[in-house]
Amino acid sequence: MAKPTDIRITATKLFFLPIETRVPLKFGTETLTHVTCARTELTVSLSNGDNAKGWGETPLSVQWVWPSQYSYEARHKALKDFCICLSKTWAEFDSVGHPLEISHDFQQNELPKILNEFNNKQSIVEPIPWLAALVCCSLFDIALHDAFGRVLNLPTYKTYSAEHISRDLECFLEPAIKSNISFNGKFPKDFLSKKPPTSMQAWHLVGGLDLLEEHELSGNEPNDGYPVILSNWIQTDGLTCLKIKLRGNDASWDYNRLVKVGDIAIKNGARWLSADFNCTVTDPRYVTEILDKLMTDEPRIFGMILYVEQPFPYELESNSIDVHSVSARKPLFLDESAHNWQLVRLGRELGWTGVALKTCKTQTGAILSACWAKAHGMTLMVQDLTNPMLAQIPHMLLAAQTGTIMGIETNSMQFYPAASKQEEKIHPGIYKRRDGKVNIKSIDGTGFGYRIEEIKRTLPEPIMVSDNT
Numbered sequence: 001m002a003k004p005t006d007i008r009i010t011a012t013k014l015f016f017l018p019i020e021t022r023v024p025l026k027f028g029t030e031t032l033t034h035v036t037c038a039r040t041e042l043t044v045s046l047s048n049g050d051n052a053k054g055w056g057e058t059p060l061s062v063q064w065v066w067p068s069q070y071s072y073e074a075r076h077k078a079l080k081d082f083c084i085c086l087s088k089t090w091a092e093f094d095s096v097g098h099p100l101e102i103s104h105d106f107q108q109n110e111l112p113k114i115l116n117e118f119n120n121k122q123s124i125v126e127p128i129p130w131l132a133a134l135v136c137c138s139l140f141d142i143a144l145h146d147a148f149g150r151v152l153n154l155p156t157y158k159t160y161s162a163e164h165i166s167r168d169l170e171c172f173l174e175p176a177i178k179s180n181i182s183f184n185g186k187f188p189k190d191f192l193s194k195k196p197p198t199s200m201q202a203w204h205l206v207g208g209l210d211l212l213e214e215h216e217l218s219g220n221e222p223n224d225g226y227p228v229i230l231s232n233w234i235q236t237d238g239l240t241c242l243k244i245k246l247r248g249n250d251a252s253w254d255y256n257r258l259v260k261v262g263d264i265a266i267k268n269g270a271r272w273l274s275a276d277f278n279c280t281v282t283d284p285r286y287v288t289e290i291l292d293k294l295m296t297d298e299p300r301i302f303g304m305i306l307y308v309e310q311p312f313p314y315e316l317e318s319n320s321i322d323v324h325s326v327s328a329r330k331p332l333f334l335d336e337s338a339h340n341w342q343l344v345r346l347g348r349e350l351g352w353t354g355v356a357l358k359t360c361k362t363q364t365g366a367i368l369s370a371c372w373a374k375a376h377g378m379t380l381m382v383q384d385l386t387n388p389m390l391a392q393i394p395h396m397l398l399a400a401q402t403g404t405i406m407g408i409e410t411n412s413m414q415f416y417p418a419a420s421k422q423e424e425k426i427h428p429g430i431y432k433r434r435d436g437k438v439n440i441k442s443i444d445g446t447g448f449g450y451r452i453e454e455i456k457r458t459l460p461e462p463i464m465v466s467d468n469t
Helices: 073-090 099-121 130-154 231-238 251-268 284-297 299-304 341-349 363-375 391-403 417-426
Strands: 007-027 029-048 052-059 199-208 241-244 272-276 306-309 332-334 354-357 377-384 438-439 464-467
Touching: 007 052, 007 073, 007 099, 007 130, 007 417, 029 073, 029 130, 029 391, 052 377, 052 391, 073 130, 073 391, 073 464, 099 130, 099 363, 130 391, 199 231, 199 391, 231 251, 241 251, 241 417, 251 272, 251 284, 251 299, 272 299, 284 299, 284 306, 299 306, 306 377, 306 438, 332 341, 341 363, 354 363, 354 417, 377 391, 391 417
Parallel strands: 199 241, 241 272, 272 306, 306 332, 332 354, 354 377
Antiparallel strands: 007 029, 007 464, 029 052, 199 438
């Protein structure tokens, strides 16, 4: 049933913001040294004529969203071209409702068709994968949720209730087979934190190329006032939580890396670790043998591991590996595989116990996956895509509002801290980690609380302007 708060999209603007990293970041077999952030300004209107602009932003991390032997520049160009295509399509999408409803319908009905048409028309060796399509879609989806809050003069997370959404969760989600769970009459508000925290533990990424000790320094490291080796990061930011990137195809290297980082953590007062096996493992024994060896030989480090993240390949349906043996030892979190709640459901059947949410796979998808996972007793985490600038704020809010196993991963301050200098002036606790935490008290106002009018960032000319008024 229509509501007076229902909106429609009337216009979009698309911007590309290039960023250089201060140190390289390894994704699988590839290394990220620069990234394009795609940003949109999206305009919505109410039936009474009121309108508002919302903002969304996502880094197009080519190496993560589209692992391939195909050239980086070709993939990078394809993703930017797809964002341009989506900018026009979103502006022309003739749907009315709450952002959750509009974006769900767009992702279910329009995005697959647009992606298929784009892949068929482009002269590229291989098609853009679905994860990459979701990332390109996410900035428009995030901006839609922001604009809705702004046009109603409400924080976005105050709009996830029956007062503003016509369809309950039963219209979006199906429970696990043979469960007593029902989504009838339930709305996202029912699964969000009653008292979201204003500060959260910050997880620091220990990348595969990151330097751990002084003897590893070559003299070519950046001299920009920020730490380089791990112990200095822990001491400077007061870190207590370290996420360790592993190879997933070299058990000896992975084991030694866990022990070395664990020893540095213990010496410097960090308390928790997580292990990210890089999506390259195909046999659960690879992970269980490393965990069992740690439990026997390094019991303190084993005890510090809070959870294990996505050891197995991205595509869960074609790699339906039974992982109960891993989750029997440590909580096991879906990340790259968790494109939607249906895959979360499949993951739970296979033995996964948690879900790592990401706003870069759309705010809509993250909210629906969070609701499904929490209803079925799964634990949540919110993982980073090295989010700078505006992208960091919805990322932070998602962790605070959904509730996580512990804090939030946040690492843009490691790899391109200068990129967010203008936003940091308004939100100092979001772009710097102090005493091992981030602080979101500065988020205020309507939508996602960007306070964008106060941020003195000069944007380039838009790549695309689409108007459907």
